[in-house]
Amino acid sequence: MSGAVATQTSAPARTDEAPRKRWSPNRLAGAAVLGAWAILFWWLLLTGRENLYLSTRTQWVVPVGATLLTLAAIGRLTTARTIEPEPVRRGEAWIMGAVVVPVVLVMALPPATLGQFSAGKRSGFASAGVATSAGDISSGELTLIDVAAGQTSPEGERALAARAGEQVVFVGVVTRYDDTPADELFLTRYVVTCCVADATIAQVRVVNVTPGTFEPNDWVEVTGAIYPIGREVIVNATQVVGVDRPERPYLTP
Amino acid sequence: MERLAAPRTGNATMRTAVAVVGSLAAFALLLQVAEPQRFAWVQTFFIIFGSLLVQALPFVLIGAFASALIEVFVPIGALERLADLPRPLQLPAAALAGVAMPICECGSVPVARRLATKGLLPSAAVTFMLAAPVVNPVVIASTFVAYRGREAMWTMVAGRFLLGMLVAVVVGWTVGAVSKDGLLKPNPEEDRAHLVELGRPEPRWRRFFLHMGNDFLFMGRYLVLGATFAALVQTFLPASWIAEVAALPVISIVAMMLLASLLSLCSESDAFIAASFVQFGPSPQLAFLVFGPMVDLKLGALYAGTFRRGFLRTVVVAAFATTLVATLWLQVVTG
Numbered sequence: 001m002s003g004a005v006a007t008q009t010s011a012p013a014r015t016d017e018a019p020r021k022r023w024s025p026n027r028l029a030g031a032a033v034l035g036a037w038a039i040l041f042w043w044l045l046l047t048g049r050e051n052l053y054l055s056t057r058t059q060w061v062v063p064v065g066a067t068l069l070t071l072a073a074i075g076r077l078t079t080a081r082t083i084e085p086e087p088v089r090r091g092e093a094w095i096m097g098a099v100v101v102p103v104v105l106v107m108a109l110p111p112a113t114l115g116q117f118s119a120g121k122r123s124g125f126a127s128a129g130v131a132t133s134a135g136d137i138s139s140g141e142l143t144l145i146d147v148a149a150g151q152t153s154p155e156g157e158r159a160l161a162a163r164a165g166e167q168v169v170f171v172g173v174v175t176r177y178d179d180t181p182a183d184e185l186f187l188t189r190y191v192v193t194c195c196v197a198d199a200t201i202a203q204v205r206v207v208n209v210t211p212g213t214f215e216p217n218d219w220v221e222v223t224g225a226i227y228p229i230g231r232e233v234i235v236n237a238t239q240v241v242g243v244d245r246p247e248r249p250y251l252t253p
Numbered sequence: 254m255e256r257l258a259a260p261r262t263g264n265a266t267m268r269t270a271v272a273v274v275g276s277l278a279a280f281a282l283l284l285q286v287a288e289p290q291r292f293a294w295v296q297t298f299f300i301i302f303g304s305l306l307v308q309a310l311p312f313v314l315i316g317a318f319a320s321a322l323i324e325v326f327v328p329i330g331a332l333e334r335l336a337d338l339p340r341p342l343q344l345p346a347a348a349l350a351g352v353a354m355p356i357c358e359c360g361s362v363p364v365a366r367r368l369a370t371k372g373l374l375p376s377a378a379v380t381f382m383l384a385a386p387v388v389n390p391v392v393i394a395s396t397f398v399a400y401r402g403r404e405a406m407w408t409m410v411a412g413r414f415l416l417g418m419l420v421a422v423v424v425g426w427t428v429g430a431v432s433k434d435g436l437l438k439p440n441p442e443e444d445r446a447h448l449v450e451l452g453r454p455e456p457r458w459r460r461f462f463l464h465m466g467n468d469f470l471f472m473g474r475y476l477v478l479g480a481t482f483a484a485l486v487q488t489f490l491p492a493s494w495i496a497e498v499a500a501l502p503v504i505s506i507v508a509m510m511l512l513a514s515l516l517s518l519c520s521e522s523d524a525f526i527a528a529s530f531v532q533f534g535p536s537p538q539l540a541f542l543v544f545g546p547m548v549d550l551k552l553g554a555l556y557a558g559t560f561r562r563g564f565l566r567t568v569v570v571a572a573f574a575t576t577l578v579a580t581l582w583l584q585v586v587t588g
Contacts, residue, residue, distance in 0.1 A: 031466070033470060034466060044307065062307070069311075075458075076462050076465075078462065079462050088264065088265040088269075090264065090265045097276060108280075110290065113300065114300060117293035120491060121488075121491045196304035197308075197484070197516070200525070
């Protein structure tokens with residue numbers, strides 16, 4: 001490939017005079033696709049919407065992706081003037097358009113997070129090792145990650161049980177199932193390790209809730225006493241208030 | 254664009270370009286007007302679809318970046334030196350090289366493709382491609398973190414590394430002595446062009462950006478396709494269905510391999526999901542961790558676009574059989 005120029009030609013190559021360079025539709029179209037994706041990544045970064053798709057530990061891919069995509073788009077644009085411009089096949093043009101569809105989709109839709117619909121389809125968060133390294137369950141402020149991870153090992157269950165009756169404050173999404181009594185709700189928070197596709201749930205059952213005050217998918221802050229009973233964790237609420245969706249709606253283990 | 258294109262050749266004209274851009278604009282408008290996110294499943298699908306792409310796309314680009322570096326800066330035939338190694342060592346050496354490639358499975362496909370075109374044994378390129386997402390340090394570290402504090406921690410960490418190497422070597426061996434033309438589909442971006450010497454050679458940086466863009470555009474379309482399938486499955490598949498088969502010895506392993514393929518998770522995060530299936534023993538979880546980064550929905554689309562017909566079947570059968578036998582053996586040994 002060294003010293004070669006990619007070209008489509010039916011005429012003999014002429015090397016005795018400097019050939020004229022023209023814009024290559026194929027390379028321009030490719031630069032446009034790369035540019036569209038670069039815009040999406042800059043937009044995610046500037047609006048903070050990366051929080052809706054990635055965990056804090058993988059959010060570095062957004063600035064890196066934005067920078068690389070911008071470089072790639074500019075780099076391709078600089079190669080777009082060539083001696084023998086390559087055309088874009090009609091089918092190829094539509095495929096390139098299809099590659100840009102996710103960009104339109106993400107930018108056109110209002111911000112949203114996983115909610116009630118996914119709660120029954122996701123497995124529970126389980127990594128005792130993560131929770132115990134983040135903060136010993138037996139002391140310090142209890143988080144939903146501690147609670148969820150504490151339910152998956154005998155040591156965790158014992159440590160959690162020892163804290164029965166303590167006051168906690170949890171923020172999450174209201175979830176209700178068919179058999180959930182009117183004066184109860186499940187408080188769900190999704191735990192995301194890399195991206196939302198790997199989301200698992202941390203969930204507690206909240207009792208002593210005024211019936212009819214909150215709908216599924218509402219964000220609420222629950223204050224109350226925690227009572228771990230076996231693998232189930234109950235919070236006897238003293239206060240449940242509606243709150244705005246947090247800036248970082250997903251927890252990172 | 255119109256001036257350059259002859260309609261009979263099927264080339265895009267300015268009218269085509271306007272139609273494509275217009276369709277995208279109409280799609281954006283439709284999203285605003287129809288508000289499809291009112292339906293919970295549609296909203297969930299969009300969120301998962303978007304997150305899969307936002308996470309995976311930079312890795313594809315990094316893979317294309319590495320691929321372009323190899324194309325432009327590695328001399329033709331340099332990788333053929335691996336063929337000087339004794340034959341039984343060639344594939345394990347390729348698998349071990351995966352340790353030096355800390356990217357997930359989407360990025361390893363363009364790199365493997367480029368390695369094969371640059372003279373690496375095609376079977377070794379396949380072995381590298383399959384091993385890298387399983388045995389690289391980032392993935393092994395995430396497996397360690399996910400299982401830290403568990404009795405089976407070292408079984409999972411060491412098992413993932415060793416079984417990942419084994420399966421990658423076996424698949425490479427199964428692919429056999431196929432030529433690169435017998436393995437790889439031509440890339441239309443590059444195949445359309447003839448290579449002709451015209452005046453001064455193009456500077457390396459120009460060729461670098463050209464190859465990087467070509468690889469990205471080639472892989473990107475398959476990633477979008479694969480992410481669509483994976484997001485649909487993730488939207489509708491209840492995890493509890495899989496949990497119901499946890500007690501069945503062979504079925505549990507098969508179920509976890511199937512689940513890993515359907516979920517199409519990044520290999521750097523899948524250990525946390527595997528660890529959440531506490532109903533399953535170490536063997537099914539290990540099967541999930543090894544088989545998933547080698548065969549899943551988004552990879553299936555990437556493989557179908559990169560490799561010739563029959564390759565996907567070979568990978569699926571060989572990886573499935575090896576993973577199943579090895580994890581069954583582990584199940585017997587560990588009780």
